[in-house]
Amino acid sequence: MTMNIVSPAKGARAVExxxxxxxxxxxxxxxxxxxxxxxxxxxxxxxxxxxxxREAFRRLGAEGWLEITPNAGAKVAEWSPRDIEEVFEVRMLIESRVAGRAAQRATEAQIARLRALAEQMSAMAECPVDKVLDERSAVNAQFHDLLVEAAGSQRLKRLLDLVVEIPMVKWVFGSYQPAEVRRSAAHHHEIVAAVEAHDAEWASAAMKSHILSAHHAVMRRLRELDGLPKQEQL
Amino acid sequence: MTMNIVSPAKGARAVExxxxxxxxxxxxxxxxxxxxxxxxxxxxxxxxxxxxxREAFRRLGAEGWLEITPNAGAKVAEWSPRDIEEVFEVRMLIESRVAGRAAQRATEAQIARLRALAEQMSAMAECPVDKVLDERSAVNAQFHDLLVEAAGSQRLKRLLDLVVEIPMVKWVFGSYQPAEVRRSAAHHHEIVAAVEAHDAEWASAAMKSHILSAHHAVMRRLRELDGLPKQEQL
DNA sequence: GAATTTCTTATTGCATACAAACTAACGTTT
DNA sequence: AAACGTTAGTTTGTATGCAATAAGAAATTC
Structure with missing residues (x-):
């Protein structure tokens, strides 16, 4: 009775x-x-x-990737340098606050996991860039997510997800020079240390440094790309 | 079973x-x-x-009012006191930054309009609460919007809209006691003064006070409502 | 009698059909 | 020739129908 005539893509819904x-x-x-x-x-x-x-269009519209106008369809949103700066501004504000709260509330288990992720990051810092870019992005995302979890801010996480977008994180890493990769890893270690010490001010400041450093790298990358064809925007 | 009560629907699309x-x-x-x-x-x-x-469901889901689970429909999201605190936290962070930027960039014309709105607010502060609640919310929203405009942060505005939601603003005003209404009006005047003086620190601090004061009023209201039936949540 | 299974039913997901709105090109009118 | 109105052709908005999935009830088994 349950005869699958044709199942083109199992598990993956059409909207997805x-x-x-x-x-x-x-x-x-x-x-x-x-x-x-x-x-x-x-x-x-x-x-x-x-x-x-259509449903996907609307979702991407709500997330800021498409601009939807009622009877005229959708067009791809444009991200000006100013827009990107705003994103980093918000990230800096929110994530440094998150780090501060995490410092006040993180459990021993959470701290241990944070430290493990920071270690993993350091280990990858010495590898050639292209080989581990995706993996590095993933570990980085885990680190930041875990921090939000430790801060006990569920709503904030939703908001951050809306702003930070994993692929953009990857883009950040692509902008890093070797020295900056190492610095980023060092930042993570410092954040762990601050959380371990339950020092909210320290954790917050370290995170601020971390984001501002990323901001700097991305804006430099943007200036470099200005001279290139708009082929490779990512 | 067409229970079409009233649908003037002039130009109003079905989704809306x-x-x-x-x-x-x-x-x-x-x-x-x-x-x-x-x-x-x-x-x-x-x-x-x-x-x-269905489309409206998805939109409300993206905005955090409904929780949508793939094959199981939508349920109304629950806002814990902690959630509300997070919203105020984010508002405080972002809006105080916005006020700071506005202080650095506002034009004379914008400052004049801000002052006018603050005046309007003061005038309404003495009226009985119920009579002008909607109007007061509207003027307040205009004030904050204009500030964002003066800060030149378009993307930020979208984000704030997602967080702050005009009806919630109304709720805030409903929570204010008479003295707090006057204080709120005074805050607006102070913010205008700071912007006029192009003092970012001052504007930022004044806005921070403003939001924290609102936060306080709402949390007190919530505690009061705890003893009441959950009939009138707004 | 409790738990698992099967069957029924209600509800969501997707596809197709149709209506309304917008675009653009053509012809008419001044 | 310019401006306007008209009309054909897209493209979006909404309705409906059908298939798939999940939830709930009845029945069977241990």
């Missing part, structure tokens, strides 16, 4: 498929800024109906 | 209709926390099809 495809295309620069996207075109390209594509 | 209805119902407490909402029921109640209702 559309969402992932679109976000990937935007992040990779395949869909350039201000480009107009049509529901129908994407739908046929993915072999879906317009309904899930 | 569903969105407004749902948000209103959530904010007014008609839909209590953890309550399960079914697309079909809402749709027939509003005389619409499920499609726009």
């Amino acid at each position: 498929q559309a969402y992932d495809f679109l976000k990937n295309a935007i992040l990779s620069g395949e869909f350039t800024a201000r480009m107009h996207l049509r529901e129908g075109a994407i739908a046929t390209q993915l072999g879906l109906s317009r309904t899930p594509v | 209709q569903a969105y407004d209805f749902l948000k209103n119902a959530i904010l007014s407490g008609e839909f209590t926390a953890r309550m399960h909402l079914r697309e079909g029921a809402i749709a027939t109640q509003l005389g619409l099809s499920r499609t726009p209702v």
